[in-house]
């Protein structure tokens with residue numbers, strides 16, 4: 007072999023190997039296959055996949071070593087200093103061709119004419135090695151394809167038993183929905199006992215489909231959707247939850263036909279090589295025939311099509327009439343957690359600068375307003391302190407009020423990975439949710455008693471000397487107030503209030519406090535209470551007392567629900583702050599924005615969502631402009647919401663479908679969906695990620711910022727932008743935490759705020775040196791437990807809780823139009839404990855009535871011990887049995903979030 011030139015790899019401990027006459031320094035723990043791949047040397051393989059254990063099943067990655075003898079599988083050959091291999095000899099090519107011909111005699115017998123060409127690794131190799139399809143007799147056809155789930159099919163005749171799908175399910179998703187069944191020629195990939203996948207623990211994440219190197223596992227929507235080589239590939243950001251997964255779409259100019267994890271997981275910092283069923287399969291609403299394509303105006307009670315000119319002129323005229331007659335504050339607006347940062351920025355600027363009111367809010371009010379208020383008071387800003395991928399490195403994780411594996415599935419995987427790495431997991435949740443299976447401790451508190459158990463944990467931490475004294479002394483203030491408060495919460499007293507075993511509470515306190523890096527994950531189970539802000543403050547106390555803020559893999563991490571709810575908050579879609587949480591009632595800040603925007607700006611904070619609805623109901627708000635929100639399903643006490651919206655003199659709704667709210671509108675403006683536009687989303691870990699346009703929008707739909715801009719012109723306040731990037735740059739100019747986030751800098755990695763200037767690389771975790779409060783210290787708050795506004799009584803003996811589920815999202819405007827999701831999970835349900843079901847003589851699946859002081863719905867019962875006796879749970883997504891007919895609009899006085907998580911209810915067997 008020829009003398010080789012040495013190329014270097016930046017690895018701490020390396021060895022030198024020679025591959026195809028070239029010397030390389032490679033990591034000493036690499037295999038030859040990994041070393042070759044790292045240096046761009048093409049060694050064929052069908053069973054190897056990055057992130058999965060090597061199995062050497064396909065025998066294609068054979069290489070020859072200097073010692074001679076039989077070729078060896080490169081994926082199971084460790085590198086060693088001085089090792090010399092050849093990867094492309096004539097002998098190896100013959101062997102590979104033979105292996106491929108054997109494979110193709112039993113599988114993919116139509117390989118060279120198959121539609122998957124271009125997307126199938128087996129077909130690519132068949133062409134490359136010029137296989138003879140008639141070399142061996144075979145034929146396949148032993149098994150029926152598995153088609154009995156709505157999402158994908160498994161065609162056994164195309165399956166080469168490489169095992170990547172089985173490994174992906176097990177190693178990446180920590181699941182075992184599929185495995186190998188049968189023996190010898192009868193071996194196949196299938197669910198245990200050949201059941202339907204819908205009867206297994208399969209979550210239809212599509213990881214198996216994405217790992218399949220042939221056309222064996224294929225999304226049903228992809229079948230018959232054209233040859234791979236005729237399709238384009240574009241990656242953008244998922245429109246569903248706050249994780250912010252990057253997804254790769256296959257598409258034509260105007261239609262998406264498939265989705266998958268991105269080719270290079272390094273370009274997807276929020277999710278890597280994982281996503282969930284919604285991102286993977288529920289994108290088809292974009293192609294839906296019911297998309298709004300033209301503006302609509304209500305005339306004589308009916309909606310009729312109109313031109314943009316007519317619809318915008320009419321909208322401006324009606325809003326101006328209201329302003330002239332009743333003042334600017336007689337109009338209120340809802341921005342949107344599913345619209346981009348740029349659209350939210352432009353929207354709130356329009357409402358404030360062009361229209362003249364601070365009556366701007368959005369659905370963060372219903373999910374994390376108490377986070378913004380609570381963490382703002384304790385730390386100085388209300389956002390997740392750490393990053394998605396730090397969760398896996400925590401030594402202890404406390405999850406409370408978050409059904410993580412269903413509401414933030416990819417973060418659920420991070421938690422499971424942490425547990426595999428040895429982390430202790432403490433779950434505090436009344437329901438036996440899925441992540442309970444991984445928990446070391448599950449405390450099932452009575453709903454609405456969170457301050458009691460958190461104070462109880464702090465009581466133990468203080469009593470047992472587990473406080474991180476140095477951190478408390480140097481980084482915080484007001485610790486004495488906390489000490490005084492939590493002294494009143496010994497575990498035995500907490501047991502009486504919260505129903506949590508005192509000993510288990512002690513154990514949880516020690517587990518959390520003794521960990522080097524303990525992370526708190528929480529969501530709406532903590533925030534949606536009349537004590538929501540105090541609940542958040544209690545968790546902040548817990549983290550500060552144990553020194554678990556300001557360091558990696560720790561922190562207090564509110565998991566944001568919608569894809570851009572963090573961004574909508576950051577960009578001022580709130581009634582009291584401009585972009586970057588700058589107070590509207592601070593005269594200096596107000597003046598600065600007046601100069602930025604060249605407008606007179608209102609100085610008083612505006613109305614929140616719930617206050618807008620009350621004001622509409624009682625006649626002080628006369629007009630509303632709703633961009634992409636659906637309060638007719640998402641807000642509490644829906645009868646009251648409907649009455650409020652019906653009282654309005656004028657309602658304009660801008661959306662992609664005629665939502666339940668749009669059905670009440672006077673004008674409906676058609677907007678583009680996420681896959682049709684550019685701009686940025688900010689995910690739950692404060693990462694600003696750019697979107698890429700995938701397909702053309704239907705009909706005359708426009709980007710939300712364009713619509714708002716055209717409306718602004720009619721208010722003599724021109725807001726002309728040549729492109730969305732111009733808005734990104736304007737945001738950077740007026741929003742200090744986004745100061746360095748200019749369009750030119752944004753690549754697929756995105757940037758995490760705070761990012762103050764163009765040299766700032768962004769911030770992975772917050773408060774490393776100081777908190778964001780004026781004096782740089784974190785502040786403890788002594789918070790006392792108070793009962794929820796409504797607790798069960800003789801008339802309403804159940805505690806009703808509401809929340810999310812895996813398969814549907816928010817008010818179902820999108821997942822409700824996804825074919826596969828609707829085939830799989832079409833109906834709502836109420837979870838009911840078996841003891842309660844027996845007491846009321848209710849069967850599983852039976853339709854029952856559920857009532858609260860505000861309304862009544864009918865809904866099928868799901869009898870399960872996921873809920874404790876005396877508690878019922880309803881996913882809030884379904885308009886036809888809307889949980890929010892029942893929920894309590896009582897507000898947390900500090901953040902104005904409604905108490906959606908607990909109210910008193912009764913159930914009734916129907917005739």
Ligand code: SF4
Nearest residue numbers: 244246247251282285
């Ligand atoms: Fe990722 Fe959330 Fe979308 Fe699922 S819904 S793919 S977890 S962003």
